[in-house]
Amino acid sequence: MKIVLNHKCNYTKEEFLNYQQEFSKIKTSHDIVMCPSYPYLALFNSNASLGAQDVSIYDCGAHTGEISASQLKGMGVSYAIVGHSERRRDYKEKDSEIKEKMEKLLQQNITPILCVGETKEERESGGRLEIIKRQLSIISSLEAEDIIIAYEPVWAIGTGLVPTIEELDEVLALIHSAYPNSLLLYGGSASDENIEYLKKSQYIEGYLLGGLSLKLERLQVFLEVC
Numbered sequence: 001m002k003i004v005l006n007h008k009c010n011y012t013k014e015e016f017l018n019y020q021q022e023f024s025k026i027k028t029s030h031d032i033v034m035c036p037s038y039p040y041l042a043l044f045n046s047n048a049s050l051g052a053q054d055v056s057i058y059d060c061g062a063h064t065g066e067i068s069a070s071q072l073k074g075m076g077v078s079y080a081i082v083g084h085s086e087r088r089r090d091y092k093e094k095d096s097e098i099k100e101k102m103e104k105l106l107q108q109n110i111t112p113i114l115c116v117g118e119t120k121e122e123r124e125s126g127g128r129l130e131i132i133k134r135q136l137s138i139i140s141s142l143e144a145e146d147i148i149i150a151y152e153p154v155w156a157i158g159t160g161l162v163p164t165i166e167e168l169d170e171v172l173a174l175i176h177s178a179y180p181n182s183l184l185l186y187g188g189s190a191s192d193e194n195i196e197y198l199k200k201s202q203y204i205e206g207y208l209l210g211g212l213s214l215k216l217e218r219l220q221v222f223l224e225v226c
C-alpha cells in the first residue's frame with residue numbers, strides 16, 4: 001500500500017528531527033511518502049520517499065513566498081499533494097490553478113497526489129458525485145498516467161468520521177472507471193481505530209494520513225494492520 005504522511009503545518013525543527021529518528025525505527029513493507037513542512041525538506045533523511053504539501057504555479061521569478069516544482073525536484077521531492085481541501089478552502093484554490101500545479105509537477109517528473117472530496121453541505125444536498133467529477137475533470141487534459149488520486153471527504157478530515165464502505169466504494173468506483181491507471185488513496189480520519197473497517201473497501205490502494213502521521217505509535221499499529 002502507498003501511505004502518504006501529511007504533516008501539514010506541524011513541528012519545530014527539533015521536533016521534526018526527533019520524529020524522523022523515531023520514524024526510522026518503524027519497520028514496514030508499505031511504500032511510505034513523507035510530506036513535511038517545506039523547511040524540513042532539506043532535513044529529510046529517511047528510507048521513505050519525499051513529498052511536498054503543495055507547489056507553486058510559477059516556474060521562477062518575482063513571486064514572494066512561492067516554491068516551484070523545479071525547486072522541489074532539486075530537494076529530492078518525488079510526490080506533491082495538490083488541491084488539498086484546506087487549500088481550496090483557505091486560499092480559494094480553483095480547479096484551473098490546481099491543474100496548472102499538476103502540469104508543473106509532471107514537467108519535473110514529480111507525481112501529483114490530487115485530493116478530491118465533497119463538503120458536508122455538498123454531501124447533504126446529494127451533489128457529491130457531481131462535485132467529484134468536476135474536481136477530477138482537470139486530469140483528462142493532462143495526458144499523464146502517473147497521477148495519484150486521494151478521495152478525502154472534507155467532512156471526514158480531522159473529525160474522526162469516515163464514510164460508510166458503500167459511500168466510499170461508490171466514489172472510488174467512479175474514479176477507478178474514469179482513471180483506471182491512477183492509484184486510489186483514501187484520506188479523512190483514517191486511523192488505527194477504523195482501519196479494519198476501511199479495509200473492507202475493494203478499491204483503496206493506500207491512505208493519506210494527517211493526524212495519525214504525527215502519532216508514531218498508533219501509526220505503527222495502522223501500518224501493521226493495513
Ligand code: PGA
Nearest residue numbers: 157158188189209210211
Ligand atoms: P486527517 O487528515 O487524517 O487528520 O483527517 C487527512 C488530510 O487532511 O489529508
